[in-house]
Amino acid sequence: MNRRAVTAWALYDWANSAFATVVIAGFFPLLFQDYWSTDVGPAASNLRLGGASAVASLMLIAVAPLLGAMADRLGARKRLLFTFAVPGMLATAALAWVPGGAWMSAAALYVCASVGFMGANVFYDALLVNVAPPSRWDAVSGLGYGLGYLGGGLLYLGCVLAALNPSALGFADAGAAARAGFVATAVWWGVFALPLARRVPERRRHPEAGAWQAGWRELAGTLRHLSAVRPVLVFLLAYWLYIDAVHTVIRMAVAYGRALGFGRDDLIVALLVVQFVGFPAAILYGRLGERWGPRRGIYAGLLVYAAICVWGAFIESAWEFYVIAVLVGLVQGGVQALSRSLYARLIPPGRAGEFFGFYNLLGKFAAVLGPPLFGVFGTVFGSVRFSMLSLIVLFAAGAAVLARVPESAFRAGDGS
Template sequence: MNPRRARVYAWALYDVGNSAFATVVMAGFFPIFFKEYWSGDLPATESTFWLGAANSVASLLILASAPLLGAMADGGGGRKRFLAAFTGLGVVATAALYLVPAGAWPVAAVLYTLAAIGFSGSMVFYDAMLLAVCRERHFDAVSALGYALGYLGGGLLFAFTVVMTLQPGWFGLAEEATAVRLAFLITAGWWAAFTLPLLRRVPEPMLGPRGGGIVAGLAELKTTLGRVGRLRPVVLFLAAYWFYIDGVDTIVRMAVDYGLAIGLETGDLILALLLTQAVGFPAALAFGRLGARLGPRRGIEIAIAVYLGVVVWATYLDSALEFYLLAAAVGLVQGGIQSLSRSLYARIIPRDRTAEFFGFYNMLGKFAAVLGPALMGGVGLVTGSPRAGMGVVALLFVVGWLLLRRVDEEAARRQARELEGRNDL
C-alpha cells in the first residue's frame, strides 16, 4: 500500500477504537447498567444525579485542560505521546468496569469519569493529527473516512455486545449482567487494538517550536489566546460550532432518556442506536464527497437543517416507529456535521499550532456536553414536559447556523497563514 494511504488508514482506524467506547459504553450500556446494577438500591433521581455528575466532571476537566494540553503538545512535538497516555487511561478504566461488583456505584462512577476523560482528552491530539496524514484538499474525505469507519466499527461491536447480552447462553455466560460486564472488557481491548496502527504508522508532525512541559505549555497557551482573538473568522466559527454541536451532543446524550420519558421501551431504544450506527457509516462517507463538491460549510448547513427537522418532529412523536425514523435521520447527518466541522476548522487555523487550536475546538465541544443536557432537562423540569425540553434544542441549531453564515473562510485562511511561524503576539 502507498505509504501516504497507509498513514491515512492508520489514522482513521483510531476512530474505530474510540467510537466503540462512545457507542457501547457512553451511549449504550453504562447508563442503563449504572441505574439497574450498580446503583439499583438508590432512588432513581439520586442515581441519575450521580450519573450526570460523572459526565459533567469529566467534561469540565477536559474543558479546563484541553487548550493547555494542546499547547504543551505543540511546543514539545508530543501529540502521539499525549494521545497514547489518554487512550491508556481510557482503556484501563473501561476494562476495570468489568471488576466492579453490584452496588458499588461510587467505584463505577469514578472509573467511568476517568474513562470519559481518556476518551475526550485523546480526541484533542487525534483531531490535530489530521494535518499529518493528508493535504488540505483531502481534509473533507479523510475526516469523513475516520467518522465512517468509527460508525462501522463501533456499530459492529455494539451489535455483537447487544446479541451477547440478549443471549448470554450462546457465549457460555450465566447471565445478562456478566455479559454486560464482559462488554466493557471487550470494548477496552478493541480500543487498544485499533490505537496501535496510528502509533506505529502516523509520523509525529514537528510543526511548532521545541519546548514542552507545563511552564512552556502555559506560555504557548497565552500566545494561543492572543492568536485566537486576532483571528475573527476563527472566533466566529468556534462560536457557531459551540451552538450547533451543543445541539448535536444534547441529542446524542439525551436520546435514550427522552425516549424513556415519553414511554418507549428500552429494547426499542437500543435498536434505534444500532440503526443510527448502521446509517451513519455510508452517510459519513457521502458527506465527505458532499463537502468536497459543495464545500464543508454548505454541507454543515444541510446537516443543521436536518437536525432542526429532527428536533421539531421529536416534540410530537409518540411511537417506536417514529423514533426509528428519527434515529435514521440523525445517522444521515451526525457523522457528516462532525467530520466537515473538523475539516473546515483545519483549513482556517495556523498549521504550526494545530493541537493548541484543536484544544479550543474540543474544549467547546465538551463544554456543550455540560450545558446542553442541562438546558433540555431544566426546561423540561420547569414546564413539566420533556417535549418542551426537546423543543428548546432547536434554538441552538438556529443560532449556530446564523453565526456560521458570517464566517469568511478566505479571510480566515489568509490571516492564519500570516500568523504561521510568528511568536511575537
Template sequence: MNLTATTRQRWAWAFYDWANSAFITTVVVAFFPIFFRKYWANGLPSEDITWHLGTANALASLSIMLLAPFLGTVADQGGIKKPLMAGFVTLGVCATLGLTIVGEGQWQWAMFAFVLAVVGFLGANIFYDSLLVDVAEEKTFNRVSALGYGLGYLGGGLLFALCVLLTQQPDWFGLADTTAAVRWAFGVTAVWWAVFSIPLWWWVRERAPKQAVRPPFLTLLRQSLTQLRDTFRHIRQLRVVWLFLLAYWFYIDGLDTIVVMSVDYGKTLGFPDDSLIKALLITQFVAFPAALAFGWVGNKFGAKRGILVGIAWYMVLTVLAARMTQAHEFYWLAAGVGLAQGGVQALSRSLYASLIPQEQAGEFFGFYNMLGKSAAILGPLLVGGVGALSGSPRLGLLAVLVLFAVGGFLLWKVPRR
C-alpha cells in the same frame, strides 16, 4: 513521501475512529445509561438518575475543557502528540475495564470510572484531531476527516451488534445472565479500543516541532504556558477562527446532548430496552455511508453549507422526538440522526483545520476541543435540569433547539476563509 506511505498514514489515522467509536456507542450511549439505571443506581428516583448521568458527562467535559488548550500547546512545543494521546488512551481503556468490577448499588464508583473513561476518550481526541494536518493536505481534509467518521460508525456498529448479541443470548457465550454479559461488553470494548489503536502508533508520523532539540519537560511546560497565552491572543485577532469556535460551541453541544442523553430519554418515555438498542444499531449503520457522503458534499458545495444543512435537519428531528409516543418512531428518528451526525462532526473538523495555522494544529485543536467539551457541560445539564424542574423530559429535550439555532446563525456569519 510516496503515495503508498501517504495513503497508509491516512488509513491508519482514520482507523483510530474505528477503535474509539466503539466506546462511545457501546458504553456511553447504550449500555452505561441502561445498566446505571437498572443495576448500579437501582432504587433511586428516575429524575435523580437522569441528573447523575448528566452530571457525570458534564464533569468529564469540564475536565477536558480545562486541560485541552494546555495539552495541545505542550504537544506542539515538544512534538509529543502521539505519546500524550497514548497516555489518555491508556486511561480510557483501564477505566472502561474498571466498570466490569463495580458492584450492584455502587453508583458512585460507576460514575467515577465512567468519568475517567470519558476523560481518556476526549483527551486522546485532542491529539487525534490535530494529527489530521500531519496526514493530509488542505484539499483532502473533508474526505479524510469523513473517512475517519465513516470507519468509526462502521466499527462501532459492528462491535455494538456483537455486544447486543452477547447480552441478549448470554448462554451462547457460556455466561450466567445478562448482568455478566454487560460486564463482558465493557471489557470487550476496552480491548477493541486498545487493539485497533495500534495502526496509528505504527504508521502515523507527526511533524517535527520547530525546536530541533526537545527541551526538558519543565522548560517545555513554561514555554507552553507562554505559547498558550500567545495563541489565545492570536485567536482573538483571527475573526474567522473565534467566530467559528463560538458557533461550534453552541451547535456541537446540541448534537452531543442528543447523542449522550437519547437512550435515557427513551427510557423515561417507557420504551423497552430492545427498541432502544435496535435504534442505536440503525443510527450506526446509516451514519457510515452518510458520513462519507458528507465528505463529498463538503468538497462539492463547501463544508460550511454542509454543516448548516445538518444543523437544520437536527432541529427538525428534535421537534419530532419531543412529540413521539411509540417505540417504532424512535427507529425513524434514529435513522434521521444517522444521516447527519457523522457528517456534521467530520465537516466541522475539516473546516476548522482549513482555518488555522497548521504548524500550531495541536494548540488550536486544544481550543477546539475545549469549546466543544465545555459546551457539552451545558446540554446534558439543560436536558436533565429542565426535565426535573418541569417534570417533563419532552420540555428538557426541546431546550436543545436554542443551542442549534444560535450555533447555526453564528456559523452562517463565518467568512469562508
C-alpha cells in the same frame, strides 16, 4: 496523500468509538444504576453519574490546551495520545471486576476512562493535518467518523446480543455479559489503535529544555491574542451552539421516546440504526463537503436536524421513530466531520494541537444549554412534545453565527 497513513488515522475512530457507544451511551449508565449504585434511588444515582462526568470534563479542561501547545512545540501528538489512551483502556477493562454496590470505585474508573478517551481525542483530531492536504480534510474527516460509527456499532451489536443471550455464550446472566463488554471494548480500542502508532507520520522535534514553561507561554500568548484570530472565535461560538443541540438529541432521544411510550427494544434498535446508517453517511458527507464546501454541508445537516425536531414533536408511531433514527444517522456524523475539517482550515498553521484543545473543550461543554431548554419547553407548554421544538433555536442560532465567519479566513480556497 499517504493512503496507509489516512487509513491508520481513521481506524483510531473505529477503535475509540467503541468506548463512546458501548460504555458512555450503552451499558455503563444502566449498570451504574442497577448494579453499582443500588443504595439510592434513580435520581440520586443519576446525580452521582453526572458528577463523575463533570469531574472528568473539568480535569480535561484544566490541561488540554496546555498539553496541546506542548505537543505542537515538541512534535509529540502521537506520544501524548497514547499517554491518555492506554490508561483509558486499562480503566475501561477494570470496570468488569468492580463488585456490585461499589459505586465509588465504578465512578472513579469511569472518570479515568473518560479522561483517557477525551484527552486522546485532542491529539487525534490534531493529527488530521499530518495525514492529508487541506483539499482532502473533508473526505478524510468523514472517513474517520464513518468508520467510528461502523466500528462502534458492530461492537455494540455484539455486546447487546451477548446481554440478550448470556447463557449461549457461557455468562451467568445479562449483567455478567454486559460487564464483559467493558473488557471487549478495551481490547478493541487497543488493537485498532496500533495502526495509528505505526503508520501516522509526525515530524520529531528535538526536546527543548523548559518545554513545560514554553507551553505555558505559548498558551498564554494564544489567550492574549485571540482577537487576532477572530474567525476562530466566531466559529467556536457557532459550533458550541449547534453541537449543543446535536448532543442534546443524542442524550435525550431515548428519554423522549420512553416518555412517549415507545418500548425499550424499539429504542435499542433505533440506536443501532443510527450507528449503521451513520457509517456510509459520514463518508459520503465528507465527499459532499469536498464538492459543496464544508460550511454549506453543515448548513444542509442543520436544516435536516430542524426538520427532525418538527417531525419529532408530532410523532405517533414506532416506525416514525425508526425513520427519524435514519435521518439522524444520515447527518449526525457528517455535521461532526465537516465541523472538524472546517475548523482545521481556520487555525494557524503549526498549532493544531493547541487549537484543537480549545475545539474539544467546546465539545465537552456541549449539551449545557440544550437539555435545560428541552425541559423548560416541555414544562411551560404542558407537553414533552414541545421540547423537540426548543432545539430549533440552537440550530438556527448556530447557523446564523457560522454565516459570520468570513470566507477570506479559510485556508485552501474551497472552504466557503
